[in-house]
Amino acid sequence: MIDKAGDPLVTDRTGLNAHLVVERPAFRLDLTVEVADGEVVALLGPNGAGKTTALRALAGLTGLTGGGILLGGRDLTRVPVERRAIGMVFQDYLLFPHMSALDNVAFGPRCQGASKAQARRTARAWLDRVGLGEHADAPPGRLSGGQAQRVALARALAVEPRLLLLDEPLAALDAHTRLTVRAELRRHLAEFAGATVIVTHDPLDAMVLADRLVVIEAGSVVQSGTAAEVARRPRTDYVARLVGLNLYRGEASGHAVQVGDIVFNVSEHLAGPVFVAFPPTAVSLFRSRPDGTPRNLWEARIDGIERHGDNARVHLDGPIPASADITQAALAELDLQPGRRIWASVKATETHAYPA
Numbered sequence: 028m029i030d031k032a033g034d035p036l037v038t039d040r041t042g043l044n045a046h047l048v049v050e051r052p053a054f055r056l057d058l059t060v061e062v063a064d065g066e067v068v069a070l071l072g073p074n075g076a077g078k079t080t081a082l083r084a085l086a087g088l089t090g091l092t093g094g095g096i097l098l099g100g101r102d103l104t105r106v107p108v109e110r111r112a113i114g115m116v117f118q119d120y121l122l123f124p125h126m127s128a129l130d131n132v133a134f135g136p137r138c139q140g141a142s143k144a145q146a147r148r149t150a151r152a153w154l155d156r157v158g159l160g161e162h163a164d165a166p167p168g169r170l171s172g173g174q175a176q177r178v179a180l181a182r183a184l185a186v187e188p189r190l191l192l193l194d195e196p197l198a199a200l201d202a203h204t205r206l207t208v209r210a211e212l213r214r215h216l217a218e219f220a221g222a223t224v225i226v227t228h229d230p231l232d233a234m235v236l237a238d239r240l241v242v243i244e245a246g247s248v249v250q251s252g253t254a255a256e257v258a259r260r261p262r263t264d265y266v267a268r269l270v271g272l273n274l275y276r277g278e279a280s281g282h283a284v285q286v287g288d289i290v291f292n293v294s295e296h297l298a299g300p301v302f303v304a305f306p307p308t309a310v311s312l313f314r315s316r317p318d319g320t321p322r323n324l325w326e327a328r329i330d331g332i333e334r335h336g337d338n339a340r341v342h343l344d345g346p347i348p349a350s351a352d353i354t355q356a357a358l359a360e361l362d363l364q365p366g367r368r369i370w371a372s373v374k375a376t377e378t379h380a381y382p383a
């Protein structure tokens with residue numbers, strides 16, 4: 028079978044099915060990304076995890092050293108960038124500075140063989156859709172950050188791609204613009220029929236824009252699922268910090284979990300290797316050792332304090348690293364200072380344990 032683009036249709040699969048292997052001297056990316064038509068998947072991960080490399084490999088800008096890419100059943104692995112039916116939005120938008128917004132958007136359809144008039148009609152329709160019809164003649168230099176982002180999105184969508192790739196699409200915007208543009212982008216993504224992959228550092232962008240998260244660390248997928256699934260059962264320190272939880276590996280025996288020298292009482296009944304997670308708000312701090320059970324209790328050293336409005340996050344080191352959220356009033360009352368020793372405890376009902 029041959030599809031419209033003249034390439035062999037190798038399967039009847041829909042959406043994106045990719046196994047990306049990119050080997051470099053000091054880095055190896057090896058991950059599988061599956062995205063259904065109409066689905067938005069966010070690739071999240073720390074610096075250097077391989078997010079951009081994965082996106083560039085999907086686009087054909089970085090060659091694969093193994094694996095392959097199917098898009099709508101077509102094998103794209105050896106198809107050159109310009110024939111991939113892919114739309115891309117980069118962090119800094121990469122608009123052509125000497126062309127008007129309209130010509131920037133018309134560029135893709137033109138490259139696909141549309142007549143000049145037809146390409147401009149398509150571009151105008153897209154600029155109207157993103158609310159920029161009135162700025163069609165403006166060069167990128169006369170657009171605000173939010174407007175340039177919308178032109179970049181219109182340009183990516185004007186080629187009617189089957190796959191949309193967004194690399195930190197909101198990173199260049201100030202906080203206020205980001206809020207509105209994020210909401211608009213979500214609306215456009217909901218209307219887009221193809222598969223979308225978005226790379227972001229920002230958990231909020233990921234949660235608002237994506238149906239599913241794929242967390243990458245050191246070139247591999249460490250966790251994937253909906254934001255709620257990932258947040259509920261983080262499997263690495265990075266994910267735990269992302270969702271604001273304290274996370275430890277331990278050994279469970281019934282309701283007790285041994286984490287180093289500390290025993291946590293947990294509500295779950297488990298055996299063998301487990302994770303124990305609890306939010307910083309579940310940690311209580313005391314100047315002297317509180318009476319009662321020695322479980323869920325440890326002596327720590329204050330490593331640092333961050334103040335946020337009425338609250339403070341206290342970073343603890345000692346037998347286990349942990350964060351505690353307390354009120355500014357409690358901070359003053361306990362006279363907490365970096366370097367000071369303190370007792371920390373956490374309620375069993377606020378810990379959550381699950382198999383590792």
Ligand SMILES: Nc1ncnc2c1ncn2[C@@H]1O[C@H](COP(=O)(O)OP(=O)(O)OP(=O)(O)O)[C@@H](O)[C@H]1O
Pocket residue numbers: 051053054072073074075076077078079080081228
């Ligand atoms: N062109 C290149 N040549 C060689 N190594 C590269 C190249 N680009 C990236 N790398 C390396 O590949 C690894 C993955 O980089 P990549 O940019 O994909 O990570 P990332 O997750 O997008 O990070 P960031 O969030 O910092 O953008 C890093 O170790 C990086 O130093």
